[in-house]
Amino acid sequence: DQQVKQNSPSLSVQEGRISILNCDYTNSMFDYFLWYKKYPAEGPTFLISISSIKDKNEDGRFTVFLNKSAKHLSLHIVPSQPGDSAVYFCAAITGGSNYKLTFGKGTLLTVNP
């Protein structure tokens, strides 16, 4: 049973436009969410996170939105750049002392020049 779902395996966007990557979750015990960026044959790089007590967190070109009632979060990248082309993973942590991350399967973002 997949608790974190990224339903779009891929997304293609024009340079300069907005990229919106979506993530849905089913476990209401998740209280911290993260986005990672990954290039082939490399480890994931942490991008941005959000606590369940917030609905928005911004860091430069990256903004994460959380809709707890819908169990949905999204990552907005504005403006998109060719260097943003990578696989983006959504991940979630359950509250408490257990810090296990549950990952989605990822979305491949391609930003075309």
Place this chain on the structure above:
Amino acid sequence: DGGITQSPKYLFRKEGQNVTLSCEQNLNHDAMYWYRQDPGQGLRLIYYSQIVNDFQKGDIAEGYSVSREKKESFPLTVTSAQKNPTAFYLCASGLDTQYFGPGTRLTVL
């Protein structure tokens, strides 16, 4: 400078052999993790350790073993009992935000 190192980048082993993947961190993190990534899949947790001399099984621990004798090190052994060992293995450390190493690509021939 601080970070997580995994070596080697690529590893080849014959079927039936055990192999140990190294993971070292100098971030002074108590918690360390091992994940596995397969094509088209997200990362799946193999083992994790929240403190020295203690570790717990993750979601796919069968065929793997770990040790945590030092805070900086969390080696993973892929045993011959692991049915599909060929994969990309990632080590991480940290608590709410986990930081990843560069990964080791293990190919069992």
